[in-house]
Amino acid sequence: MYRFLFSTVLSRLDPENAHHLVISGLRLGERIGVTTALARWCRPAESLEIKALGLVWPSPFGLAAGFDKDATTVLPLASLGFGHIEIGTVTAAAQPGNPKPRLFRLVKDRALINRMGFNNDGAEALRPRLQDIRDRITRLKSAGRHAPVVGVNIGKTKLTPLEEATEDYLSSARVLAPVADYLVVNVSSPNTPGLRQLQDIEALRPLLLAVRQEADQAAEQHVPLLVKIAPDLNDDDVDAVAALVTDLGLDGVIATNTTISREGLSTDQETVRAMGAGGLSGPVLAQRSIEVLQRLRDRLPRTTAIISVGGVRSGDDVAERLAHGATLVQGYTAFVYEGPFWVRRINRRLASLLRSG
Ligand SMILES: Cc1cc2nc3c(=O)[nH]c(=O)nc-3n(C[C@H](O)[C@H](O)[C@H](O)COP(=O)(O)O)c2cc1C
Helix, strand or coil: CHHHHHHHCHHHCCHHHHHHHHHHHHHHHHHCCHHHHHHHHHCCCHHHCEEECCEEECCCEEECCCCCCCCCCHHHHHCCCCCEEEEEEECCCCECCCCCCCEEEEHHHCEEEECCCCCECCHHHHHHHHHHHHHHHHHHHHCCCCCCEEEEEECCCCCCCHHHHHHHHHHHHHHHHHHCCEEEEECCCCCCCCHHHHHCHHHHHHHHHHHHHHHHHHHCCCCCEEEEECCCCCHHHHHHHHHHHHHHCCCEEEECCCECCCCCCCCCHHHHHHHCCCEEECHHHHHHHHHHHHHHHHHCCCCCEEEEECCCCCHHHHHHHHHCCCCEEEECHHHHHHCCCHHHHHHHHHHHHHHCC
């Protein structure tokens, strides 16, 4: 059904408009009560529930950052079966992102290229929205219903100079930590000039220390803090991040963001070149994402969480990441190609793998 809708309608629309159409559909579904029925149908099996980062996750599989940047659709998305939703990237100031077009499909590769540039409503606008979602989640839980973990991914406002990045992240952390189940410092998106330089250990150490202190102080309790890294880091850089995370006793790492590489694609080079700059996501990312996961797992204490993301398409892919030592797994691009019941299929496959031992 979704394949038909995708090939006849969605794939003919500009990818960003198709995205907004899906979001509007989900929100309409919420208003007319469809998502309540969906939540029942897509609820992950109880056997999938895990405990990590001091939280209970209904499934190890969640939605990666970038899909619901402004936390407008968290509960309708969760009704599809995601164990967690990572909202954002949110920046301290609202910003429009890069000029359109800025999202492209590579259908042959079931991949996407995006240079969205952190279009978002800004931290202050997000706070009441997230507070409302938390209140509704508390009510859902007390009614015995499935409720997601909600993470908040923060990044640097484009106009803030790199030297003032820490203050920018701190401002978002102060506003959003009190309404986040976990917080992610995103230093790995390729679409904000200079951002990825913050992955250098000399810049990253003080940034993570400062954000952790600010977040915990604002929330008046410890908020799990993770750092999200790029697949384009070389192995030595990945090792350096692992050493830093261990040294700081950080809660976890999210690996990986999109890549700036264009290798391994079946789409013809001219078409790819015409799409221009941006981060590439989808199956082409899987191999490097797994390599980074394995490197991190070999170097990080067992208690440090790793959220593996990049090229996940199926329940078997999720199981593979978990077998390689991921604590949790996320996906984004395959959701666009596979449709709303993709998550349900993943959860059912995971539950059946668990049953067969
Ligand atoms: C359109 C689009 C927008 C994204 N926006 C963000 C973002 O704002 N922040 C972020 O940390 N990652 C962002 N990502 C990266 C995803 O969270 C994920 O790390 C990446 O796409 C790899 O996973 P996938 O292959 O399952 O898509 C975005 C990805 C896509 C496709």
